[in-house]
Amino acid sequence: MVNHIDLSSVLKRSVCALYSNLVTRPTGAAVRTEIELQLGQLGPKALTIIDFSHVGALDFSCADEIVAKLLLSSIANPERQDVYFVFRGMTDSHLDAIETVLERHGLALVYDRGVDGVRLFGDIDPAGREAWQAVFNCGGGPADEIAAAVGIPCEEAHALLEDLRHRRLLMRTEEGYVAVRPVS
Amino acid sequence: MTTLIDVPPSLDDKSFEQVLDQLAPLPPDEKIIVDARRTRWASPYGLTALLTLAQSRADRPGFYPTEIENTGSYWARANFYKHAEEVYEFHGKAHRTPPHRESDVLLEITPIVQSGDVHNVVERIQKKAQEILTGKLNLDSSSTMRFTMALSEACQNIIEHAGCGGWVAVQTYRWQQRLNGRKVVVIAVCDAGVGFRQSLESSPARRLRDRWNDAIALEEAVLNGVSRFPDVGRGQGFAGIRRFVGHWDGKLSVRSGTARIVASVPDWDSDETAREEGLPLFPGAQLQITIPERIA
Numbered sequence: 381m382v383n384h385i386d387l388s389s390v391l392k393r394s395v396c397a398l399y400s401n402l403v404t405r406p407t408g409a410a411v412r413t414e415i416e417l418q419l420g421q422l423g424p425k426a427l428t429i430i431d432f433s434h435v436g437a438l439d440f441s442c443a444d445e446i447v448a449k450l451l452l453s454s455i456a457n458p459e460r461q462d463v464y465f466v467f468r469g470m471t472d473s474h475l476d477a478i479e480t481v482l483e484r485h486g487l488a489l490v491y492d493r494g495v496d497g498v499r500l501f502g503d504i505d506p507a508g509r510e511a512w513q514a515v516f517n518c519g520g521g522p523a524d525e526i527a528a529a530v531g532i533p534c535e536e537a538h539a540l541l542e543d544l545r546h547r548r549l550l551m552r553t554e555e556g557y558v559a560v561r562p563v564s
Numbered sequence: 565m566t567t568l569i570d571v572p573p574s575l576d577d578k579s580f581e582q583v584l585d586q587l588a589p590l591p592p593d594e595k596i597i598v599d600a601r602r603t604r605w606a607s608p609y610g611l612t613a614l615l616t617l618a619q620s621r622a623d624r625p626g627f628y629p630t631e632i633e634n635t636g637s638y639w640a641r642a643n644f645y646k647h648a649e650e651v652y653e654f655h656g657k658a659h660r661t662p663p664h665r666e667s668d669v670l671l672e673i674t675p676i677v678q679s680g681d682v683h684n685v686v687e688r689i690q691k692k693a694q695e696i697l698t699g700k701l702n703l704d705s706s707s708t709m710r711f712t713m714a715l716s717e718a719c720q721n722i723i724e725h726a727g728c729g730g731w732v733a734v735q736t737y738r739w740q741q742r743l744n745g746r747k748v749v750v751i752a753v754c755d756a757g758v759g760f761r762q763s764l765e766s767s768p769a770r771r772l773r774d775r776w777n778d779a780i781a782l783e784e785a786v787l788n789g790v791s792r793f794p795d796v797g798r799g800q801g802f803a804g805i806r807r808f809v810g811h812w813d814g815k816l817s818v819r820s821g822t823a824r825i826v827a828s829v830p831d832w833d834s835d836e837t838a839r840e841e842g843l844p845l846f847p848g849a850q851l852q853i854t855i856p857e858r859i860a
Contacts, residue, residue, distance in 0.1 A: 395683075396680075396683070398687070399683055399687065400687065401683065401686045401687060401690075401712065401716075403682055403683060403686050403712075403713075403716040403720075404679040404682050404683060404716065404720055404723075405679070405720070405724075406679045407679065407683065436686075436690065436709070436712070437686060437690070437709045437712040437713055437716065438709075438713070439712075439713045439716040439717055439720075439801075439804070440713070440717060440800040440801050440803075440804045441716075441717070441720060441800075441801065444797040444798075444800065445797075448797055449797070471706075471709065472706050473706055473709035473710050473713060474709075476710065476713075476804070476807070477713060477804065480800055480803065480804060480807075481797060481800060484796065484797060484800060485796065485797065
């Protein structure tokens with residue numbers, strides 16, 4: 381199931397209809413709570429698009445409360461091991477704040493840049509990035525195929541892919557690993 | 565007995581120390597009158613610090629407003645008198661705001677007590693900030709959101725750490741003393757709360773150190789991102805402010821208790837000191853962000 385969350389609408393609904401900026405920690409916490417409520421209604425398997433398109437400013441406190449804590453709680457919650465996120469609509473200033481909090485927590489996310497494609501963003505080492513990109517490019521597959529595509533031993537590829545899956549950047553299916561990506 | 569505290573003719577973050585020098589020997593309950601009659605100019609820091617000063621006194625101080633017409637008019641437009649009348653006992657008449665006057669006040673002095681105040685500040689300032697930053701300071705358009713972000717984080721510092729309300733003001737002006745008259749935009753955020761040292765001391769996770777004072781507390785919070793909260797996500801606000809300030813060749817200075825630090829001293833302010841200790845005690849925290857006009 382694919383769910384779309386327009387953060388600006390969530391902000392107006394959960395905090396104040398007049399606000400257009402995601403600032404302050406209480407606001408971030410309120411917005412995250414609303415998102416968590418929506419996630420709770422989706423069931424154990426879901427892909428959620430988090431859309432920043434209509435958000436004005438985003439400060440570090442809100443980025444921490446919304447992006448970092450949302451990812452952290454998903455990773456920590458075994459009932460949400462098949463809940464995935466794609467983030468889109470971020471401006472450079474949004475990315476500044478998000479990058480800082482992701483690095484602080486050792487997190488990464490799938491960033492949909494529209495016509496510029498999809499990439500990982502945040503705290504991700506080159507080997508993990510390359511493995512994810514290989515899965516993305518080939519449309520998915522088992523660990524040995526990804527290992528061959530990247531040119532690394534199968535065991536190493538398996539460890540990398542499992543780490544990416546744990547971080548909710550890859551899904552695991554019966555056929556192997558599939559990159560989290562926006563679904564049109 | 566009442567002591568007259570003389571406000572310098574030009575009041576900014578540096579010259580405000582002269583005010584604090586006069587206050588230092590006085591007990592907190594000593595009756596004072598703050599005399600700004602000769603003051604012809606005050607920065608946002610100067611005005612918000614004057615309000616903070618009043619909050620820090622046990623007895624409501626007296627206040628002589630400036631006698632200089634243009635200055636008084638500006639202070640009225642900046643909402644200084646509106647708030648000063650709540651914390652000072654006025655001697656003499658304050659100027660009233662002239663209607664519909666163009667102003668270089670980007671954000672009038674605004675009290676910050678709760679997070680909704682930060683929202684209101686951010687919502688109010690955005691359009692005008694865009695005009696000033698791109699139109700007058702020649703910064704690129706992406707600076708507006710980062711400026712807003714820095715402003716938000718600076719204001720939240722009051723709510724999360726001061727333990728009481730504070731003040732924020734933003735203004736743009738030509739800086740004649742430095743930068744050869746280039747324009748600057750200045751954010752001042754002042755409170756009379758507990759200050760960084762006491763705020764960090766309240767953390768159960770605080771590492772005990774051999775040396776501990778206001779300067780070290782400031783460095784921990786401002787430079788090292790240490791927060792009184794145990795959550796690893798805390799303490800990122802100052803890192804963000806520093807990055808914004810560094811990108812635009814600006815300056816971030818923070819004073820708390822008896823110390824003051826400048827996060828990174830810009831080339832255009834080589835007289836500045838990175839760390840000052842043993843200053844006259846002033847409660848709370850006083851922060852100033854200065855972003856200069858960009859020249860090709």
